[in-house]
Amino acid sequence: MSAKPRVEAYARTLxxxxxxxxxxxxxxxxxxxxxxxxQVFADPDAARTRAAEIKGYVLDxxxxxxESFEREATKNGVQFHxxxxxxxxxxxxxxxxxxxxxxxxxxxxxxSMATEEIHLNDALIRLGYDVVETDLGEYxxxxxxxxxxxxxTPIIHKNRKQIAQSFExxxxxxxxxxxxxxxxxxxxxxxxxxxxxxxxISGVNYAIADTGRIVLVENEGNNRLSTTAPRVxxxxxxxxxxxxxxxxxxxxxxxxxxxxxxxxVTTYSHFIAGPRLPDQLxxxxxxxxxxxxxxxxxxxxxxxxxxxxxxxxxxxxxxxPVYRQASGxxxxxVYSGPLGxxxxxxxxxxxxxxxxxxxxxxxxxxxxxxxxxxxIPHMLLMLRDEAFRAGVIKEPIPWSAYAFAGTNPTVWKxxxxxxxxASVAPHPMKWGWSEFRENPTRIGRNFRKWWGSREK
Amino acid sequence: MTSASRETIMxxxxxxxxxxxxxxxxxxxxxxxxxxxxxxxxLGGRIxxxxxxxxxxxECIVDEDAIPIWGEPTCVDVWEAAVGVTLxxxxxxxxxxxxxxxxxxxxxxxxxxxxxxxxxxxxxxIVGSLEAGLGQLxxxxxxxxxxxxxxxxxxxxxxxxxxxxxxVWVVLIPPIEPEASSPDVP
Numbered sequence: 001m002s003a004k005p006r007v008e009a010y011a012r013t014l015x016x017x018x019x020x021x022x023x024x025x026x027x028x029x030x031x032x033x034x035x036x037x038x039q040v041f042a043d044p045d046a047a048r049t050r051a052a053e054i055k056g057y058v059l060d061x062x063x064x065x066x067e068s069f070e071r072e073a074t075k076n077g078v079q080f081h082x083x084x085x086x087x088x089x090x091x092x093x094x095x096x097x098x099x100x101x102x103x104x105x106x107x108x109x110x111x112s113m114a115t116e117e118i119h120l121n122d123a124l125i126r127l128g129y130d131v132v133e134t135d136l137g138e139y140x141x142x143x144x145x146x147x148x149x150x151x152x153t154p155i156i157h158k159n160r161k162q163i164a165q166s167f168e169x170x171x172x173x174x175x176x177x178x179x180x181x182x183x184x185x186x187x188x189x190x191x192x193x194x195x196x197x198x199x200x201i202s203g204v205n206y207a208i209a210d211t212g213r214i215v216l217v218e219n220e221g222n223n224r225l226s227t228t229a230p231r232v233x234x235x236x237x238x239x240x241x242x243x244x245x246x247x248x249x250x251x252x253x254x255x256x257x258x259x260x261x262x263x264x265v266t267t268y269s270h271f272i273a274g275p276r277l278p279d280q281l282x283x284x285x286x287x288x289x290x291x292x293x294x295x296x297x298x299x300x301x302x303x304x305x306x307x308x309x310x311x312x313x314x315x316x317x318x319x320x321p322v323y324r325q326a327s328g329x330x331x332x333x334v335y336s337g338p339l340g341x342x343x344x345x346x347x348x349x350x351x352x353x354x355x356x357x358x359x360x361x362x363x364x365x366x367x368x369x370x371x372x373x374x375x376i377p378h379m380l381l382m383l384r385d386e387a388f389r390a391g392v393i394k395e396p397i398p399w400s401a402y403a404f405a406g407t408n409p410t411v412w413k414x415x416x417x418x419x420x421x422a423s424v425a426p427h428p429m430k431w432g433w434s435e436f437r438e439n440p441t442r443i444g445r446n447f448r449k450w451w452g453s454r455e456k
Numbered sequence: 457m458t459s460a461s462r463e464t465i466m467x468x469x470x471x472x473x474x475x476x477x478x479x480x481x482x483x484x485x486x487x488x489x490x491x492x493x494x495x496x497x498x499l500g501g502r503i504x505x506x507x508x509x510x511x512x513x514x515e516c517i518v519d520e521d522a523i524p525i526w527g528e529p530t531c532v533d534v535w536e537a538a539v540g541v542t543l544x545x546x547x548x549x550x551x552x553x554x555x556x557x558x559x560x561x562x563x564x565x566x567x568x569x570x571x572x573x574x575x576x577x578x579x580x581x582i583v584g585s586l587e588a589g590l591g592q593l594x595x596x597x598x599x600x601x602x603x604x605x606x607x608x609x610x611x612x613x614x615x616x617x618x619x620x621x622x623x624v625w626v627v628l629i630p631p632i633e634p635e636a637s638s639p640d641v642p
Contacts, residue, residue: 053477136618268602271593281558291462293465301470
């Protein structure tokens with residue numbers, strides 16, 4: 001581990017324009033989130049509480065609900081596959097893909113964090129397939145050989161000039177910085193991919209236990225195209241994504257859209273029952289659901305269980321002062337921000353990513369905005385403790401000295417005598433603080449003396 | 457191998473007997489035509505008359521059950537059509553959304569691939585809340601459409617029509633009036 005925690009070290013390398021892009025977009029989304037949730041719900045907090053209760057119930061009954069989802073979806077013709085880890089998920093998907101189409105075939109991808117989590121694209125490209133990300137932001141990420149820096153808006157770190165340059169480089173059309181023209185260039189390019197693709201791969205927003213339906217939400221239409229036009233649809237789903245009943249959907253559709261993008265509901269909510277039936281006119285002939293564990297079944301039985309309630313809205317990223325300053329790439333993982341600081345080490349191991357728990361000011365804003373009320377700051381504290389005990393994060397020496405002095409009155413008093421000048425003493429707050437700010441000047445009096453001598 | 461993985465995963469997942477929390481009760485919403493139109497327009501949708509819609513439409517692909525109202529399609533390839541015409545199952549006033557389902561009479565791509573989507577909506581099919589709308593979901597694959605296709609990926613600037621239809625129009629189909637007493641009728 002480097003001397004500085006990774007998030008802080010990365011934040012220092014960012015250009016001012018990147019920080020500005022991330023900060024202004026995050027702030028904008030935070031504002032629209034607040035106004036929309038108050039427009040949609042008479043009492044947004046009551047809605048969040050109910051959603052948290054439902055998600056808690058889901059985690060308590062994950063076994064039963066997944067069985068029910070699998071049973072009902074199988075009746076609709078959906079084929080199920082189960083993967084304990086990322087490697088197994090990749091090999092299951094590779095097998096379905098190889099059975100469905102020869103190398104060289106086009107695979108269209110809808111935006112999915114689960115497929116990012118298992119690094120699916122690289123695996124399929126190595127097998128010789130032409131994998132095309134079709135969400136506008138993810139497409140830019142792909143042609144730039146970049147990674148998403150936000151779970152909802154993957155290119156929050158880029159400005160229109162950078163996107164324009166990438167499109168010109170890829171030969172999408174004449175150079176333009178007009179967002180509408182850029183979007184149309186992408187539309188034309190990606191439309192050919194939709195028409196020729198044999199396979200579409202997506203994630204899952206909600207799986208419904210009582211009807212076996214999978215629900216996908218989006219605004220662009222690329223997700224519907226990816227899951228409708230190709231002959232085979234593969235959906236990769238984290239096992240925590242199930243909801244008990246279709247009647248729970250309206251609450252979650254409103255909360256997700258409101259929290260993620262400040263919309264009442266997203267443009268498209270796609271309720272997929274299964275493959276095309278004999279009398280239907282279009283739709284995929286095969287629908288596969290790949291259930292991904294990858295650390296989740298362990299997490300659901302452990303102290304960080306509540307992080308599995310997450311519905312991936314990104315509101316905690318948008319509001320987080322550390323995320324706004326550091327951007328998503330700083331976290332070195334597909335899941336960034338406060339959510340990622342908990343989920344990444346929980347899924348990958350505290351030994352590998354435990355230092356992410358330090359990437360927080362513990363201001364509590366993430367918990368305040370979370371649509372399912374996940375106690376993120378509390379979990380960050382637990383993770384810090386665990387990471388500290390495991391030797392993954394070390395306390396800077398001044399803090400250890402400070403802790404020692406602060407818990408020993410004699411040492412503390414002696415220290416006050418020896419180091420009377422607070423402004424020159426090695427107070428551990430000083431370094432990080434005075435790098436960007438002026439320290440207050442000491443006016444030269446002693447509180448203890450004054451307290452002892454004041455008039456009663 | 458996969459089924460062994462299923463057993464491994466399932467064996468470790470929690471199960472309880474506790475009752476589920478109550479389903480969320482929505483705030484009351486007016487199921488009126490006015491409310492729907494207001495919400496739909498706010499999203500960038502247009503409400504047009506049948507004459508306007510027909511006059512402005514090029515090559516169109518038409519769902520089976522919309523043909524009696526709209527007329528015959530003028531195009532067979534959904535990717536080449538300028539317009540997709542569909543008949544809504546219902547509309548949700550709360551969100552300005554329209555519900556469509558896939559069936560022997562509905563293409564999934566007809567509402568998605570053409571750059572303009574024209575939805576025929578019977579005025580009697582407007583419900584208030586999202587709960588009431590999704591209560592009408594049929595067993596088939598369905599979609600709730602709320603405004604034109606959009607993206608804000610480039611600097612948060614809203615752009616319509618990135619992959620799906622850039623324009624979404626609704627043509628209201630008034631309820632069939634009971635035969636008014638006409639002077640000609642004896």
